[in-house]
Amino acid sequence: MEMLDKGMPATPSETVQRAWARLIKAQRSALGRVERALKSAGLPPLAWYDALLELERVGARGLRPFELERAMLLEQYNLSRLLDRLEKAGYVERRACADDGRGNVVVITASGKAMRRRMWPAYAAAIEDAFGRHLSEQQAKNLDALLGALIARPHST
Amino acid sequence: MEMLDKGMPATPSETVQRAWARLIKAQRSALGRVERALKSAGLPPLAWYDALLELERVGARGLRPFELERAMLLEQYNLSRLLDRLEKAGYVERRACADDGRGNVVVITASGKAMRRRMWPAYAAAIEDAFGRHLSEQQAKNLDALLGALIARPHST
């Protein structure tokens, strides 16, 4: 985890500190609202949607857990357990992987696709309510660009 | 939790969806890195810092838990337990509240102040590394403004 401490503590500017605090709070606020909306609609949590979406996109060929892990920026053990839950709910299947005996391939089931579709309206409304409606198109674009610079793989660097 | 479903599902635009996904990932990525940096330095998690900072700012008069809850945008039970941990660690004290027999007043201790001070260098370096260094001053300012629009009290609306 070394962070090249070449001497000085690298204190972020006041502006950066403010933006940092806002990032934490804005995300917690918005994400919390979305999760609560889903739950109150009797639907599974957000992570299920994201995983199902990724899996639906690639279709029958499926994804290796480590691919999904990278796409979703999840820790390995979190993904492993998310897959446990999705599998137990019947939304995905883990199939033995032909190329690599250690791994498996995760494929979405028909009922998984159905659940994803069923989640979308509630999810969409919640995103719009907690997030979208506070921003113009242009602002959303700018925000997207600014945040893009921040995303890095867990553990990298 | 009704969300005024006046008919249509209020689907967010593509742009908003992308920005939303980025917000989740950027925050998870950056926050994860900061938490790991703190932990690997043998320090308590971020929330402790934030709470101690708020408490230090108000000094000896302290804060009611519900005030802290609002400042930090935490759920009531999460704050209650955070205070349990902080209290057990000796960093805060819960004192009976004179005005209101139901509540109490939380005050930071000397050792709490010391811990906050001790955390700052590692925390600052981590923020800078995971966040600040990716942004110019102007970008940080813009990001801060954009995120400001998103913050809302949990449960409100």
Added chain:
DNA sequence: TCTATATGCATGCATCTGCATTTACATGGA
């Protein structure tokens, strides 16, 4: 004053997460 309801905070229980470790297989030498 008495009663209904709201507020401040805590807590039991189930679930989820973080961390370290384990298991299984893969791969590249010697």
Added chain:
DNA sequence: TCCATGTAAATGCAGATGCATGCATATAGA
């Protein structure tokens, strides 16, 4: 072929979180 090392994924355990609820007190209204 055998071993050392690396990588994919799962898992035991401890700690954190979400939820529902409990308890004590406050407050407003009859």
